[in-house]
Amino acid sequence: MKHPAQFSEDDLIATFFAPLAGEAGLRLRDDAALMQPPPGRELVLTKDLLVAGVHFFSDDSPAAIARKALRVNLSDLAAKAAEPLGFLLGLALPADWTAEWLAAFAAGLGEDAANYRCPLLGGDTVRTPGPLTISVTAVGAVEAHKMVPRDGVKAGDRIYVTGTIGDAALGLKLRRGATADQDWIGALSDADAGFLRDRYLLPQPRLALRGALKGFAHAAMDVSDGLAGDLGKMLRLAGMTATIELGRIPLSGAARRALQMAPRLIEAICSGGDDYEIVCAAPPAKAASFEAAAAAARIAVSLLGAASPGEGALSFVDAGGEAIHLVRTSFQHF
């Protein structure tokens, strides 16, 4: 392939990104994208920024980096019960980029854009003296008045979470391989280690939960900064709190085996972040319908507990009702 110095910005866009563009992207040859909003729908807009060394590792595969950047945004749309319409990509490339790297990045991005029916609409590519930085803005649509808000929890609502929690936090620890973690890392099977690493690398946006959320949930958000912190935030917005029994937090087999070897991992599991599952609240009268709709959509959901009015912090208890103290409840960006 050509050397980076041989690409103008236009070449780069035409070579790598124009093939990913949807109709609204105008072949990426205009100043902007042009979109006909679906009639009767409202638009849901979200934006996430990912920085090499902070949100992913520079030496992760370029396809995985691209897919993660798109998927974390799709996870936000999923939590709002919105259907993806497309996305804009901002890419700040460090000086050492290669055409091979960018081709693999675009291929991974294109695969996900096709799978999630979320075409590229436009964007911007610039150089940076700093780390690779990726900005994705995703646009989705939802029927009028059907977006599921974050602040809608009511007293008595059942609190559910999708999938399993903590895998990505353990996958990140595996990826870092700190000396303090060698006790359980060394004892984990290759299959378990691979599973956990993948869960860190490739979020699974729960878009299939849209129908269940729209039909039956009062509130929802995606769990990106840790279950403890994010659920606490969702409850606090509505003046609610909850007591969650640790045994109710859904764990994968791999996470369960790691936790058996190192019980201190419960902290990382509850508050480590990068789960990209959905935590939501449904009224008791609709709980069975919510569960049935989720099952029909093949999305596993687990009942965590119930919301009750109160200003107190969300608390976690063990099987005997003893409170568990978490040192920190969520990933801190600052």
Next chain:
Amino acid sequence: MKHPAQFSEDDLIATFFAPLAGEAGLRLRDDAALMQPPPGRELVLTKDLLVAGVHFFSDDSPAAIARKALRVNLSDLAAKAAEPLGFLLGLALPADWTAEWLAAFAAGLGEDAANYRCPLLGGDTVRTPGPLTISVTAVGAVEAHKMVPRDGVKAGDRIYVTGTIGDAALGLKLRRGATADQDWIGALSDADAGFLRDRYLLPQPRLALRGALKGFAHAAMDVSDGLAGDLGKMLRLAGMTATIELGRIPLSGAARRALQMAPRLIEAICSGGDDYEIVCAAPPAKAASFEAAAAAARIAVSLLGAASPGEGALSFVDAGGEAIHLVRTSFQHF
């Protein structure tokens, strides 16, 4: 003010950015923004990424940095004849940010968001080990089928440009203060120098030209990477070319005086970038109406020449018809 370490991401958003949020921004407390697209309108979406040391200077005033980040996106909307609806902000902050800096950044941003009626809808704030990086995605609306494309130039169309060209490129040279430029920098009046610096620092998105563009233009784009390169690109997309007499390029008094002192500056003026003016094409039969509509909107427009079919590069000639060779025609991002 508090020390940066005392701000969680939520504090930071609540303190600095929530006051800028429009209704669709849901007080920046949700995963996403929710927008009712104006009935009968199409959406125009654009995204620009700005990196400290590449697109602005780290020690520019925080208000000016913020305003430039928003305005370069508004300039894209203006070129498409779209009305701003709102924007999303992605901010990657280096470790040395201060609350004072961010307060000034947010104040500048808020001032422009209010002036341009373009509220903050949402976004993301992260830390970066690299330079300050700002990603703005702007959303606009235009009546159905009224977006002015980049690729619509027809043979015989009159080519117009707004405002004056080259000021920002000279302002950037002033800001850099290279030894090679001391001949004209040293001789420039303070008023001229201040004017040129401001033109680099604060683009003036030509949103008032919307009506004239919608009514009478076949094609338009904003001039961000230099008139020669950008106009060349617009013409090439339609299989057109043009010969532009240098004397027709609109120059400010300050640029004219600098050019008199250093005739080599014609290169930077034609191809330096950061003008954020609009270059557009209107059919001869509508040229007078276009000019009248621009005048009514108080936007100065200058006739550069006419488009003619051809694959050849856009050329510039002097008053005697002699061709002027530009070493490079546009700002190169790579």
